[in-house]
Amino acid sequence: MGGSRQFSGIRRGVVLALAMALVGTLSQCAQPMPAGTSPVAIRHSTTEAREPTATTVPTRSAGPVSTTTATRTATPRRATTATPPRKPAPDPPxxxxxxxxxxxxxxxxxxxxxxxxxxxxxxxxxxxxxxxxxxxxxxxxxxxxxxxxxxxxxxxxxxxxxxxxxxxxxxxxxxxxxxxxxxxxxxxxxxxxxxxxxxxxxxxxxxxxxSPDRGWLCATPVPVRPQTGWPLPGDEHPCPRGQPVKGNESSMIAHSPGQQSYLVTSPEQCFATLSDAVAAGFRPAKR
Structure with missing residues (x-):
C-alpha cells in the first residue's frame, strides 16, 4: 500500500508539472493551440524555440517533481603554441x-x-x-x-x-x-x-x-714647389702665381702644384702656402 501511494504521488506531481508548463505556454502564445497537439509536444517545441541549448532534467524527490533547466555553453579552446626563447647573438670575435x-x-x-x-x-x-x-x-x-x-x-x-x-x-x-x-x-x-x-x-x-685641432698643422711651413711658367700647362682653373695652392671647399682639400688632381681642381680659395691652407681648415691632398 505504501508503494502504491508513493507511485500515485509521483504521478500526480508529473501531471501537475505538465499542467503548469501548459499554462505558461498558452499565456505566451497569441495563437490558439492547434487541434490534436499534446501538451508535451507544445512544451518541447516551445522550449526548443526559446532555448536551443537548454536541457530539461527532471529531478525526483519525495514530494512533487520539480524541473531544473541547465544551459551548457561550449567554449572553444585556443590552441597555444609555446614560443621558444631567442638565443642571444654571439659576440663578434x-x-x-x-x-x-x-x-x-x-x-x-x-x-x-x-x-x-x-x-x-x-x-x-x-x-x-x-x-x-x-x-x-x-x-x-x-x-x-x-x-x-x-x-x-x-x-x-x-x-x-x-x-x-x-x-x-x-x-x-x-x-x-x-x-x-x-x-x-x-x-x-x-x-x-x-x-x-x-x-x-x-x-x-x-x-x-x-674637433678643436685636427692635427694637420706642421711645426714648419711647407714650401710650394717652384715653377718656371705660369699658369701651368693644362691648368683649367689657375690660381694667381703668388697664391698657387688651390683650396676645394666641397672636400676641404688643399692641392699643391705638381700633385695628381691639381690641374683639374677648381678652387674656391687660393693660398700662398700649404700651411696657410691648413690654417684655414683645409687638409693636404694625399697625392
Missing part, C-alpha cells in the same frame, strides 16, 4: 692588433690569420704628410697590442686595395670616432664624397666639426 700602418689602417691577427683593416669613415695623413707621426702615435696608444672587434658598416666589405672596411672597437669604444675627436683624423669617405652613407656617419661628421 676578437682580433689582436699586430701593426699600426697609419692613423686609419691597421693589421690584426686571429688564429694565425693576419688581415689588413681600413677604418670606415675616417681619413688621416699619409706618410711624409703633415701630422702623420702624431696620428699614428695616437692610434698606437689607443689600440696597440690590444684585442679589438671588427664590425661591418660600409657599402662594400673591402676597398680596391683588398683591405677590409670595418668599424674597429676596443673595450667597447669606437676607435675611428676617437681618432676624429682627438683631432688626428677627419670624417671622410662617406655619402658626401660618393662613397655611400655608413651608419655612424652623422656622429663622425659632428665630431669632426667639433
Amino acid at each position: 676578437s682580433w689582436e692588433v699586430v701593426r699600426v700602418v697609419d692613423g686609419d689602417t691597421i693589421h690584426v691577427s686571429r688564429d694565425g690569420v693576419v688581415v689588413k683593416v681600413r677604418l670606415i669613415g675616417i681619413d688621416s695623413p699619409e706618410r711624409d704628410e703633415c701630422g702623420f707621426e702624431a696620428s699614428v702615435g695616437n692610434l698606437r696608444r689607443v689600440i696597440g697590442g690590444r684585442q679589438v672587434t671588427l664590425l661591418p658598416g660600409a657599402r662594400t666589405s673591402s676597398d680596391q686595395y683588398g683591405r677590409l672596411l670595418r668599424y674597429v672597437e676596443a673595450g667597447g669604444s669606437d676607435v675611428g670616432l676617437a681618432q676624429i675627436t682627438s683631432g688626428y683624423a677627419v670624417a671622410r669617405f662617406d655619402s658626401r664624397d660618393g662613397y655611400g652613407e655608413h651608419p655612424r656617419e652623422a656622429a663622425y661628421v659632428a665630431a669632426d666639426r667639433a
